[in-house]
Amino acid sequence: MSRTWTLEELAALAGVPPARVRAWEAQGWLGPVPRGPGGGSAYGFEQAERCVELGGRGHPRRVCVVNQKGGVGKTTTAFSLAAALADLGRRVLAIDLDAQANLTTSFGFDPDALDLTSADLLTEEDVGPEDVILETGVEGVHAIPADIKLCAVETRIHDVLMRERILHTKLAPLYDRYHCLVFDCPPNLSRITINALVASQEVLVPVETQSYSIKAISDLTSTFTLLKSKMGHELTVWLLPTKVDRRVALACEILDAMDEAFRGRLLDPIHLDTNLVRAPLLCEPVTRAFPSSRAAQEYARLARFLTLSDVERRRWMDLTLAQRRRIIERVQAGADGAPEGGGEEAQEASA
Numbered sequence: 001m002s003r004t005w006t007l008e009e010l011a012a013l014a015g016v017p018p019a020r021v022r023a024w025e026a027q028g029w030l031g032p033v034p035r036g037p038g039g040g041s042a043y044g045f046e047q048a049e050r051c052v053e054l055g056g057r058g059h060p061r062r063v064c065v066v067n068q069k070g071g072v073g074k075t076t077t078a079f080s081l082a083a084a085l086a087d088l089g090r091r092v093l094a095i096d097l098d099a100q101a102n103l104t105t106s107f108g109f110d111p112d113a114l115d116l117t118s119a120d121l122l123t124e125e126d127v128g129p130e131d132v133i134l135e136t137g138v139e140g141v142h143a144i145p146a147d148i149k150l151c152a153v154e155t156r157i158h159d160v161l162m163r164e165r166i167l168h169t170k171l172a173p174l175y176d177r178y179h180c181l182v183f184d185c186p187p188n189l190s191r192i193t194i195n196a197l198v199a200s201q202e203v204l205v206p207v208e209t210q211s212y213s214i215k216a217i218s219d220l221t222s223t224f225t226l227l228k229s230k231m232g233h234e235l236t237v238w239l240l241p242t243k244v245d246r247r248v249a250l251a252c253e254i255l256d257a258m259d260e261a262f263r264g265r266l267l268d269p270i271h272l273d274t275n276l277v278r279a280p281l282l283c284e285p286v287t288r289a290f291p292s293s294r295a296a297q298e299y300a301r302l303a304r305f306l307t308l309s310d311v312e313r314r315r316w317m318d319l320t321l322a323q324r325r326r327i328i329e330r331v332q333a334g335a336d337g338a339p340e341g342g343g344e345e346a347q348e349a350s351a
């Protein structure tokens, strides 16, 4: 599943004018550029990745998708986000840490047919990441799959020294080989989840707009506080409203309440969209299967946000949800169907 980029899209990824990309191409810095049917440049993932690097935009990110509540959209987010990041020229490693192995099957792998998985990485001293990493059908995305053996991991690592750091220690040599690591966690706060948190710098918490979601957030916050006090591990926490249905008045009220309570932390919501249910059945992320769907655009926007510099992110998050929504609508209306640039919305925010 590979895609091509236009010159303008590459320029937006690098944050430079298209003429600069042309110059890089002429100097051979984009590697051998494939030719399209008409003989013109058909830029692929390699060129997109090089433009990110040449533009100095490859800020490394390690993101854990976590919520102890089940069915809130963790796997959907990990899967869609990994692909959306690759669409931005980022090399991604997606790690499935849930025994249900939904992320693994979304990529089209059969967990029962796999020899080694994340469970072996966590429990077997002589299994390293290179033994478990698989190339996925989405160009630019590698995956560490999961299987049912994860159910036994908790007891198997119980007596291991530094058991919360196993994943971090094993994956650390890969941190500069990928722009982004995305962890999909199980619906609990087990030691496996703690391992993922310790290996991450930031946390994405998908939350549904229901009243009891707030309680789940406060339980999670205590875990993050504990990690900081016991291990000195500080995490940047983002809340991601999922399955938002604006036709339901209560959902809008809860969203507004969350915006008040978590100002600066509440990301732009992912709305209810059945394309997110259909895409994994095709073993394709929504951004590839239904690129013009609302969900595809929202996950693309989430990926763009995560790849922004810290300053750009702060500028965007200082706005209320409603202010951001107005800017997004303005950019979309102005873009006239053209692809949005890297920090276009954030730039607009600072204007």
Ligand SMILES: Nc1ncnc2c1ncn2[C@@H]1O[C@H](COP(=O)(O)OP(=O)(O)OP(=O)(O)O)[C@@H](O)[C@H]1O
Binding pocket: 069, 070, 071, 072, 073, 074, 075, 076, 077, 098, 100, 102, 185, 186, 187, 242, 243, 244, 270, 271, 272, 273, 274, 276, 277, 278, 295
């Ligand atoms: N924005 C959305 N709109 C519609 N359906 C969605 C959306 N996000 C997720 N879903 C659907 O909701 C269900 C649960 O999503 P998902 O598996 O991603 O949740 P999860 O938090 O990973 O669950 P678990 O805790 O069991 O691992 C799936 O059927 C998924 O397709």
Ligand SMILES: [Mg+2]
Binding pocket: 074, 075, 076, 098, 102, 185
């Ligand atoms: Mg899941």
